[in-house]
Amino acid sequence: MSAARIGVDEARSLWLEASDDELRRLAQTTRARFHEPDEATYMVMRIVNYTNVCVAQCDYCAFYVLPNQEGGYVLSQKDVFAKIDELLALGGDLVAFNGGFNPKLPLDFYCDLFAAVRSRYGDRVEFYALTVAEFVYLADRANLSHAEAAARLRDAGVHWVTGGGSEILTEGFRKRHAKFKYTVREYLEAQRAIVESGMRTTATMVIGFDESLDERLEHLQRTRDFQDACLRDGFDGLFSFLCWTYKPYGTAFGGREVSPREYWRHIALSRIFLDNVRHVRTSVLTQNEEAFRALEYGADDFDLPIEDEVTQKAGARIDLDLDGLLAIPRSLGYRVSYRRAERPTALAGL
Ligand code: SF4
Numbered sequence: 001m002s003a004a005r006i007g008v009d010e011a012r013s014l015w016l017e018a019s020d021d022e023l024r025r026l027a028q029t030t031r032a033r034f035h036e037p038d039e040a041t042y043m044v045m046r047i048v049n050y051t052n053v054c055v056a057q058c059d060y061c062a063f064y065v066l067p068n069q070e071g072g073y074v075l076s077q078k079d080v081f082a083k084i085d086e087l088l089a090l091g092g093d094l095v096a097f098n099g100g101f102n103p104k105l106p107l108d109f110y111c112d113l114f115a116a117v118r119s120r121y122g123d124r125v126e127f128y129a130l131t132v133a134e135f136v137y138l139a140d141r142a143n144l145s146h147a148e149a150a151a152r153l154r155d156a157g158v159h160w161v162t163g164g165g166s167e168i169l170t171e172g173f174r175k176r177h178a179k180f181k182y183t184v185r186e187y188l189e190a191q192r193a194i195v196e197s198g199m200r201t202t203a204t205m206v207i208g209f210d211e212s213l214d215e216r217l218e219h220l221q222r223t224r225d226f227q228d229a230c231l232r233d234g235f236d237g238l239f240s241f242l243c244w245t246y247k248p249y250g251t252a253f254g255g256r257e258v259s260p261r262e263y264w265r266h267i268a269l270s271r272i273f274l275d276n277v278r279h280v281r282t283s284v285l286t287q288n289e290e291a292f293r294a295l296e297y298g299a300d301d302f303d304l305p306i307e308d309e310v311t312q313k314a315g316a317r318i319d320l321d322l323d324g325l326l327a328i329p330r331s332l333g334y335r336v337s338y339r340r341a342e343r344p345t346a347l348a349g350l
Pocket of ligand 1: 054055056057058061062063064099100101178181
């Protein structure tokens with residue numbers, strides 16, 4: 001934590017008044033507290049969308065179908081293993097499970113799946129088991145407290161539940177776009193239970209809907225407060241902060257995409273504001289080649305994804321020329337190295 005940390009008012013002024021050069025310079029100063037200036041890391045990963053059936057009905061989502069609607073699916077364990085084997089063959093080792101709020105799939109379905117993945121692949125593959133949003137839904141459906149549900153997942157071999165599904169963490173945004181998903185309070189309480197269980201988590205954010213600047217700043221403030229509380233209480237808390245951009249195609253809400261420049265500026269502002277989170281990650285999935293310029297605006301890490309049906313349905317483009325992609329940050333002067341997902345310290349002996 002820095003004595004010179006900025007507040008929401010300063011962040012607002014920076015966003016409205018600072019030049020790109022100024023934002024970049026300030027973000028690079030914060031980045032240098034955690035990383036060598038010319039160093040960046042990456043992972044090759046696959047998002048496995050295990051079901052597209054969902055009752056949450058977020059208006060910005062082009063992926064889901066309602067229960068009993070045509071086109072709904074649930075992947076079998078065999079399907080999941082085939083996807084993981086393909087990822088391994090491409091040199092990746094990180095799987096992120098992400099799907100809909102499917103009322104036909106109980107918590108046991110997930111525990112069986114994750115235990116099977118851990119048993120088959122051991123530490124050759126790490127996986128982000130769920131997002132906090134899915135976790136809230138499953139705990140609720142199982143009539144379990146967040147702590148009890150977290151313990152069930154941890155005991156099934158889960159190490160990570162990521163902060164996905166947070167989009168914009170304000171009650172106003174939730175009511176406007178995702179009123180059946182969770183409240184901000186539920187989300188943060190669930191994430192805290194995940195941290196306390198010994199599993200690790202991350203923070204995410206999505207920009208480019210109709211959120212106001214104040215809502216973006218509230219999201220950053222809530223993230224920083226959450227991490228302050230974790231560190232104060234002796235937990236590692238958030239491993240990273242990943243921001244990506246909304247893809248509007250095929251969604252009920254519609255809209256248009258934010259420009260790369262707006263994305264880079266937001267990454268810089270996030271890096272400056274989140275002075276207690278080690279990694280800031282840039283989104284190749286939604287910004288493609290433009291994502292790498294965000295390294296100059298404070299990001300230090302990125303994924304090379306080989307699949308994500310959720311964003312692809314809304315217009316995201318996946319590029320499997322991984323060497324070609326890696327040449328871009330290298331041409332910007334970065335030494336780029338592969339980062340393996342870490343086993344959380346609290347679960348080291350399990
Ligand atoms: S974003 Fe996730 S929770 Fe919302 S409708 Fe789509 S699949 Fe369901």
